[in-house]
Each structure stands twice: as structure tokens, then as C-alpha cells.
Amino acid sequence: MKNITEVKRAFAKLPERVTAAQIAEATGRAHIHNWVKDPSFPDGEKDHGGRTIYRDRDDVWEWYADQPFARPNRSGPRDLEAKVASAQPTQVLLDTSELADLLDLTRRAVNKYTERYPASEAQDPFPSADADGKRSWSQVRAWFLRKNDPIPAADEGGARDWADVRGWLLKRAADGSEPVDGRVYLDELGLTVGQRDVVERARLARAADTSVPMEWLAEVLHLEEPGQAEWLAELLDLMDTGHVALRPQAPATGEASRRLGLTALAREFGFNKETIKHYARAYTPEKVDDPFPAKDDRSTRDVAEVRDWLVRNRKLRPAEPEGAAADA
Known part of the structure; x- marks a missing residue:
């Protein structure tokens, strides 16, 4: 070209x-x-x-x-890793055209990755599209960022040094943990891009017959709520089967259907976890007429319901729906 x-x-x-x-x-x-x-x-x-x-x-x-x-200033494949690392999409699922626009690539260039790294041949295939032709941005991001950063090599006996593997797993764990414009980007699994990067690397390590302790993985991902470690184990088992749909539930179509666990919920509204825990304990149906929204059997709460409750109870300013907590 x-x-x-x-x-x-x-x-x-x-x-x-x-x-x-x-x-x-x-x-x-x-x-x-x-x-x-x-x-x-x-x-x-x-x-x-x-x-x-x-x-x-x-x-x-x-x-x-x-x-x-x-375009003369088009970054091209040589600068792709930097482009991927700095990209800030507003959507969690992107089709081929949206990925191409985000990364300054052609549609053909994106399609080339699916052709060169198919699930039927590659040990680390390019993320598959769902039934609507969309891919998880955080999954695609993780793939590009480890493309030239393979899992540490095994020794002659086929074993890998855990210290090396651990460092590789956590290489980008902190990515996306800081708010941008008052908000932390969370993907379709309710994870930051850094957390998803760790999950995807753990999946690849398992595929390479390298054990990743589930308790350790849940801890470094800050999945501390009841049932979250089990959810993580189920997720990785599902990934191991090569399913296209890696979500534990249907993808959210809008804020009304978004549900998040304690850590992600606190991050969503700019609170710490202890504040959310306090609201859940102090504002119960037995104590008040307007209780804090209940969690489901997966320990998640509806984002829209929580936002409305926070605004009604003057814990969040209506004019600042993206983050800052109001003076209680």
C-alpha cells in the first residue's frame, strides 16, 4: 500500500x-x-x-x-499497540467498522486478524464476534496488548516459573482503574480493562497447561463479594470451551438493565465500598420507607435503581450523574 x-x-x-x-x-x-x-x-x-x-x-x-x-497522520499497524492502550471508546461492544474507526485501521485490516488467528488454528485466536457481529472491546484490547507479549516460556520439563507467570498476568492489571471524565469504563462483565486483561491472560495460561490459583486470581481482581469467586471460575470454564458468548448473562442494552457488584457499583458513583455497605445496612425495609436497592442472588444491584435512590436521598447531586458524591 x-x-x-x-x-x-x-x-x-x-x-x-x-x-x-x-x-x-x-x-x-x-x-x-x-x-x-x-x-x-x-x-x-x-x-x-x-x-x-x-x-x-x-x-x-x-x-x-x-x-x-x-490520512497522512494515520498511525498504522506499527503504532497499533500505543493506539490500543490509549483508546477510550464509549461502548463495550464494537463491530468491525467501529473497531476500525477507533484504531485508525481499515475494515479489511481488522478482518485480516480474524483470518490469520482463527479459533480453529491459533492457540490465542482473535476474539470472536457475537451473533450481532460485535466484539468485546476489553477482550480485543487485551488480545492486541499481549500479541507481542507471550506467556513466559516453559523449562525443559514443561513447567513455568510462577513468579514469571504472575508478573506477566498482572502486567496491565492497573489499566483503566482511574476515572476518566469522572467515570471508570467497565465492560460487559463489569470489569475494568485491566481486570479483563488479567482474566484473558489467565485463560491463555490455562490453555497452555499452566495452573492459576482461583483464590489468588479472585483476590487480585478484587472480587471479594460472596459468589464472585465462583462466578469467575464459571467464566473461565466457559472460556475454555471456546464459546463466543462469554458473558454470564445477556449483555446490557441500556443503563436500566445494568447490574453491578459492590466494588464496581462504588466505582460507578465515586464512592468507596464501605459507603455502599453502610447504605445497604442502614437503609433496610425494616428501618426506612425508602430502602436501599436489594442485591440479587449474584450480589449485584440495578445501576439505575441505585442512582435514583442516591439522588432521592441526597447522596448524589442530580446535576452530576457521572460521579462525584454529594455531601451527605
Whole structure:
């Protein structure tokens, strides 16, 4: 693929009406099949009833120069790791186009990863898409960041040094733990990108026959509520089977359906865990008319219900729904 300056020079040498083959050669591609399917790509006309389609050279150049992949400052694959590490999407699930836009890649480049690292062949395959063609951003992020950071090598007996494995597992554990614009990004599992990175590395370690103690893993992930360690074990077992849907429940479609455990809930509203625990103990149905929202059998609470309760009880300012706690 040529850079934008090289393509501009090549177009300057082309005739006013160009064929698909000439466009491909000028841009350094084998073909332009995908481009001609794009509704925004310039239309062409057949010459005197023939089969060859000709397009206006200047229209094609204008279209090409306007594409994200043609930008002079496009980071490209060489800077991809830095781009991935700093990306701040607002969604937890992204389709191919959204991933491409977020990382300054083409759709084709994203699809190449699925072709080169399929689940049927690769030990660490590119994350699969769900039924809607979307992938977990935190899972994709973790994959890119460990692509050039493999699990520590085993010794001659096939064993790995636990100290080395531990350091590798926790390499990015702190990522995403600090609020951005007053909010911590949590994925479809209610995990930060750093926590998800640890989970994904643990999954890969298990696939490589390296044991990761579940109690230790739950502890470093701060999954301290009753049932959370069991949930983590179930999650990793599900991952081991290669299922596409790695979520323990249906993905949230909006805040009304989001449920979070104690740690994630406290993070969501800018409180510490002890404050949430205090509200749960002090505002019970036996004591008040407006009790704190109850947790379910997975120790999670509805985010929207908790937010409404906090606002009603003057624990959170209505004008600041993204974080800061009000003076109680």
C-alpha cells in the first residue's frame, strides 16, 4: 500500500478517465473490489457498450483522499499497540467498522486478524464476534496488548516459573482503574480493562497447561463479594470451551438493565465500598420507607435503581450523574 503522497503522484500521471485496474495500480493494491461496492465510490460508465468501466480520475482521487486509511497522520499497524492502550471508546461492544474507526485501521485490516488467528488454528485466536457481529472491546484490547507479549516460556520439563507467570498476568492489571471524565469504563462483565486483561491472560495460561490459583486470581481482581469467586471460575470454564458468548448473562442494552457488584457499583458513583455497605445496612425495609436497592442472588444491584435512590436521598447531586458524591 502506497502512502498518500505516492498515490497523488501516481494519479497525476493517469488519464482523465480511469479503469479499476489503473486505480488499483496507482494506489498499490491488487484490486478495488470492496471499494466499488461502497455507495460513496464514484460511479462509472462502460465505454461504447463494452465491458470495461471508466471513472472520472479526479472524482476517484477526491474519494480516496477523503478516506480514513489515506490520512497522512494515520498511525498504522506499527503504532497499533500505543493506539490500543490509549483508546477510550464509549461502548463495550464494537463491530468491525467501529473497531476500525477507533484504531485508525481499515475494515479489511481488522478482518485480516480474524483470518490469520482463527479459533480453529491459533492457540490465542482473535476474539470472536457475537451473533450481532460485535466484539468485546476489553477482550480485543487485551488480545492486541499481549500479541507481542507471550506467556513466559516453559523449562525443559514443561513447567513455568510462577513468579514469571504472575508478573506477566498482572502486567496491565492497573489499566483503566482511574476515572476518566469522572467515570471508570467497565465492560460487559463489569470489569475494568485491566481486570479483563488479567482474566484473558489467565485463560491463555490455562490453555497452555499452566495452573492459576482461583483464590489468588479472585483476590487480585478484587472480587471479594460472596459468589464472585465462583462466578469467575464459571467464566473461565466457559472460556475454555471456546464459546463466543462469554458473558454470564445477556449483555446490557441500556443503563436500566445494568447490574453491578459492590466494588464496581462504588466505582460507578465515586464512592468507596464501605459507603455502599453502610447504605445497604442502614437503609433496610425494616428501618426506612425508602430502602436501599436489594442485591440479587449474584450480589449485584440495578445501576439505575441505585442512582435514583442516591439522588432521592441526597447522596448524589442530580446535576452530576457521572460521579462525584454529594455531601451527605
